[in-house]
Amino acid sequence: MKRLFTQSCAAILLLLVPFSVFAQPKFIMKADLALANVMGDDVDNNKVLPTFLLGGHAEFGLGGSLGLDVGVEVAGKGFKVEESAFEGRINPIYLQVPVQLTFRAGGVFVGVGPFVGMGIAGKSKADGEEENIDFGSDLEDDYSSLDYGAGLELGYEFGALRAFVSYNHGFANVVPKDQADLFDVKVTSSVIGVGLAYILGGNK
DSSP: OHHHHHHHHHHHHHHHHHHHHHOOOEEEEEEEEEEEEEEETTOTTEEOEEEEEEEEEEEEEEETTEEEEEEEEEEEOOEEEEOSSOEEEEEEEEEEEEEEEEEEETTEEEEEEEEEEEEEEEEEEETTEEEEOOBSSSTTOSBOSEEEEEEEEEEEEETTEEEEEEEEEEOSOOSOHHHHHHHTOOEEEEEEEEEEEEEESSOO
């Protein structure tokens, strides 16, 4: 999993080389309230977990209204369960690299593209007891270490600020592989974001 994440990041860096030579990038700092959940098998009682996303991005102009945005983000994901006899939550934190094709015109901003992430930290809590999340593919692990999917961002820019809403939909099974194979289950991440971005450099 770590090897795949590293290879994906290396491919993205190689993709950026020609743009970094010829284009003056915009640098963007983002923060948002992330409303995380999961979708899939046997997750009928899960609820939205409020968490966060912090990131730094570089956007390279492709000509006209188009651009290519690449970022590094610390992204919270997970879900919570609230029932009469049980209350718990799981909040994995991923180091995430998104790549988006962007479009802007008249202040309106649209970005769409894939992301890949590697689990780096997180906590789970059940009936008042809190533990660190174990990432991996074994039966005793809590969460898969790799997440990937696609994201969409819609925003409006005024000066150096952008207000936006976003949605990231995971394609990877966040259930550790050995568990997923044993129980024939697939669960994917789902995150809605609402936030602000601050834009530096380039032509705002």
